Amino acid sequence: MTQATFAAALLTPDLPCPAGLRAWNGSDPTARLAVYRNNVVSSLIGAVAHTFPVTQELVGEAFFRAMASVFVRQHPPRSRVLAHYGAEFADFVDGFEPARAVPYLADVARLERARVLAHHASDADPLTAETLGVAMSSGEDLGALQLVCHPSTSVVLSGYAIVSVWAAHQGDGDLSDIDPAVPESALVVRLGLDVLVLRLPPGAARFVIALQTGAGLADASALAAGEAADFELPKVLALLLGHGALISVQLPGSHFQ
Amino acid sequence: MLPAVPKVRSGAGLPARSGVGLKPEHFRDALETRPDIGFFEVHAENYMVDGGPFHHFLGRIREHYPLSLHGVGLSIGAEGPLDEGHLDRLDALMKRYQPASFSEHLAWSSHGEVFFNDLLPVPYDRATLYRVCDHVDRVQERLRRQMLLENPSTYLEFEASTMDEAAFLTEVIRRTGCGLLLDVNNVHVSCVNHGRDALAYISSLPLDAVGEIHLAGFATDRDAVGAPLLIDSHGAPVDEAVWSLYAAVLARTGPTPTLLERDNDVPSLATLLAEAQRAEDLMLAPSEPERCGIAWGGS
Numbered sequence: 277m278t279q280a281t282f283a284a285a286l287l288t289p290d291l292p293c294p295a296g297l298r299a300w301n302g303s304d305p306t307a308r309l310a311v312y313r314n315n316v317v318s319s320l321i322g323a324v325a326h327t328f329p330v331t332q333e334l335v336g337e338a339f340f341r342a343m344a345s346v347f348v349r350q351h352p353p354r355s356r357v358l359a360h361y362g363a364e365f366a367d368f369v370d371g372f373e374p375a376r377a378v379p380y381l382a383d384v385a386r387l388e389r390a391r392v393l394a395h396h397a398s399d400a401d402p403l404t405a406e407t408l409g410v411a412m413s414s415g416e417d418l419g420a421l422q423l424v425c426h427p428s429t430s431v432v433l434s435g436y437a438i439v440s441v442w443a444a445h446q447g448d449g450d451l452s453d454i455d456p457a458v459p460e461s462a463l464v465v466r467l468g469l470d471v472l473v474l475r476l477p478p479g480a481a482r483f484v485i486a487l488q489t490g491a492g493l494a495d496a497s498a499l500a501a502g503e504a505a506d507f508e509l510p511k512v513l514a515l516l517l518g519h520g521a522l523i524s525v526q527l528p529g530s531h532f533q
Numbered sequence: 534m535l536p537a538v539p540k541v542r543s544g545a546g547l548p549a550r551s552g553v554g555l556k557p558e559h560f561r562d563a564l565e566t567r568p569d570i571g572f573f574e575v576h577a578e579n580y581m582v583d584g585g586p587f588h589h590f591l592g593r594i595r596e597h598y599p600l601s602l603h604g605v606g607l608s609i610g611a612e613g614p615l616d617e618g619h620l621d622r623l624d625a626l627m628k629r630y631q632p633a634s635f636s637e638h639l640a641w642s643s644h645g646e647v648f649f650n651d652l653l654p655v656p657y658d659r660a661t662l663y664r665v666c667d668h669v670d671r672v673q674e675r676l677r678r679q680m681l682l683e684n685p686s687t688y689l690e691f692e693a694s695t696m697d698e699a700a701f702l703t704e705v706i707r708r709t710g711c712g713l714l715l716d717v718n719n720v721h722v723s724c725v726n727h728g729r730d731a732l733a734y735i736s737s738l739p740l741d742a743v744g745e746i747h748l749a750g751f752a753t754d755r756d757a758v759g760a761p762l763l764i765d766s767h768g769a770p771v772d773e774a775v776w777s778l779y780a781a782v783l784a785r786t787g788p789t790p791t792l793l794e795r796d797n798d799v800p801s802l803a804t805l806l807a808e809a810q811r812a813e814d815l816m817l818a819p820s821e822p823e824r825c826g827i828a829w830g831g832s
Contacts, residue, residue, distance in 0.1 A: 277693070279612045282653065283644040296692045299756060300728040307757035308726075311688040311764055315651045323650065353648040356606030356619055357581045396582035399589075427583070469586045 285309065286316050287349050320348035320361075327362045327392050330445040331369070331385045334378055343372055359396050362389055380436030380456050387438050387473065390430045390464040394471045397428035402467070402520035408513070411525040419494025423487050423516075424524040428466035431481045431488075435459045439475040467520035474519060479507030484516070546633025547572050547599055547745060549788035549816065551809040554795060559802040560590035567597060568806050571813075572633065574601035574792050580630075581622045595630050601745065601792065602632035606648065609668045609682070610641035610655040620675045627676055634745060634790070636681035636714045637672070639665065639702065656691035657701040669709040681744045682706070683714035686722040686751075686765035698723070699737040712744035717779045718771070718794075722751050722763040731778055740786050748779060748812060749794040768797035771808060780815050788816040 277296035285291045293306040321344040325332050332340040347368050353361045366385040375381050403423075411421055432438065439460045444451040461481035463474040476484070479500035486496035493509075500507040516522050550571025555563065563573070573594060580587055591600075607619060627635065640652035655661050672680050684702055696704075706713055715738070724731040750769030754762045771779075771793070783789065793808045 277691070279641060279644050279653075283647065283649070286649060286651075286653075287647075297689050298692050300690065300726075301756070301758060301760050303760065304757040305689055307755075308688045308762065311754070311762065312651060312653060315764075316649045319650045353650065354646050356608075356616070356643060356648045357578050357622075358650060359579070359582050394585075396585045396587065399584035428585075466585060469589060 286313055287352060289313060317345055317348055320352065321345055323353075323358045323361050324348065324365060328365065328385050328388045330388055330442055331381060333445055334381055334384060334441075335375065339374075343369070343375060346372070359392065362392070365389065380434065380438060380441060383432065383434040383436055383438045384441060386434075387432045387442055387462050387464065390432050390462070391471050391473065394428035394430065394464050394466045397426075397466060400426055400523045402426065403517065403522040403524055405517050408517065408522070408525055416527055416530075420492045420527055422490065422492055422526050422528070423496075423522050424526065425484065425488055425516075426465055426521050426523050428464070428471070429484070429488070429521045430464045431476070431484050432462040432464060433481055434461060438462060439473060442473055463515075463519070463521065465519055465521040472519055474515065477504075477508070477512065477515070479504030480512045480515070483507070483509075483512055484521070547601055547790035549790055551791045551793065551812040551816065552598075552601065553793050553802075553805045553809050555591070555594065556795075556799050557587065557590075558799060559805075560586065560594070562802045564590065564593055566802070568802070570598070570806065570809055571790060572599040572601055572792075574603050574794075577602050577604040577623055577626055577635075578606045580626055591630065600630055600632040601634045601636065601790075602626060602630065604635070604637040605652070606642055607637045607672065608641045608643040609637055609672070610639060610653070610661070610665060611643060611668075612641075612664070613644070615668050615671055616643070617675075620672065624676055627678075634681060635676060635678060636683055636745060638683045638685060639705070640685050652685055654685065654687045654689055654691070656693040657698060658691075658693050658695045662696075662701060662704055665705055666708045669705060669711050673709065673711065679710060679712055679744075681712040681714040683716050683747065684719050684723075684738075686716075686719040686726075686763075688726055688762060688764075690727060697737075699734050703737070703739055706739055706742045711742075713738065713740075713742040714745045714747060715740075715743045715782065716747035716749070717782060718747065718749040718751060718775050719765060721772070721775050721778055722765050725761055725763050728760075732781060735778075735782060735785075740782075743782075743786050743789055746779065746782065746786075746789050746791040747794050748775060748791060748808075751775075766797060767794050776811070776815070779812070783816055791816065 277294050281294045285294050293309045297305040299305050299308055321341055324344045351364045366382045369375055369382040369385050437454050437456050437458045437460045439462045440454045443449050461476045463476050465472050482503045483496050483500035486499045497509050548571040552570050552572035552574055555573040555575050638652050642649050720731050724734055748771045749767045750771055752764040752766040754764055756762045791812045793805055795805055
């Protein structure tokens, strides 16, 4: 028997126990293969539950584990590093028919996945307001300045109140006071050792995404203002600086210390 | 020809004391209270990330304790070649944290692209022996150090097996010069699961190659005819049967670096330290094998 045969039997419980396996007491090896089948699936469900605790709370443990058991068989890990596992989970939840009753479930999963990535992202010292001030008063073309985001930074866009829902599950606010249909976008960033989840003001999500794709201050601001007339650059810069979401400021070809 | 691996006991760097697995929920507690233990052990794969709290805390804890790096994803028993990218990641961790010991399992955990996150069994036949030896040789060559190979917990046997597990391990150790990570819980689990005598199994291993011992808890199930089937759960305190077996091993090996493993239902650090203390008390007790009530079979 090859490992391919054994591997297929692990993830497909309907497959018969492969030939060539035995037990010392002559008992049916299927019951013993079941230990491996259970170890694999339950450890992977555990890994998914570890990454998506609020997603689990929103639907309850029994529903979540049933959903995750389908997921881990369809999308077993491709990496030996389990911190990377679960990239496809939110899209899977989007398409999981029984979860339709909680329309914001997949976006909450996206937020939780972003938190895990931020937790393990590279370290980098935050940009200080002083350094940014030096760059902005350097007489250079202000609009061309590029702000570099911390490696842990990401934006999660949603048509639902994912930040409020997530925060309520951390004991911050009451779920019953939340209208889930209010769109919210989240900034996820690690400040020191702690991963933060912040509600972004109008236009700020577009602004951060523009920065991450290399846009200068003028272009990023224009994109943000085009989306939200009340976009306020100073307020958003203060928010990003204050939470360690920026690490450097540069002009193409130069760098401010 | 045997590979030229220095015949240094792998545990040479780990003190002959007890240690515990370092869990993220204990990072702060461990750093603030600095418990008097011999070493910490971590799963290598948990630290194959770019930055953040895992590296922050491990770096600080490493300043105060020897470290055992224990891999769970190298898939040494796999039919396919070793993942060189994974070896590179291990090498980077070695350089960064300078562990006193590196260990892995006699098992496979990946097939093709898929990682199963479990330690899967291999048949004990010539083809597997040659392959496992090739893989251990490659690990020791790439990491430029001796590794320890851990005996597995298994639930099934293969009709293709032509030697018993102890003979297989002995042969791998002889051919590659690797050391043995003797998991006493795995010995108990596998021997109950396959109707073997645990002391006879241990007696037929090259105990002078033991660089580290693992102790852990198991769960109890039943097979298709109601025979006990023990599951290596790492989710319970060490069983009394395993403590007895451990004392019997110590009577033969003398004090040996010993890890208390707990990966599920992790209790407080204090609870783990109490188990580690019990291991150390046994290690330092005068050798009295009869005290543990176990009689060695003929060996």
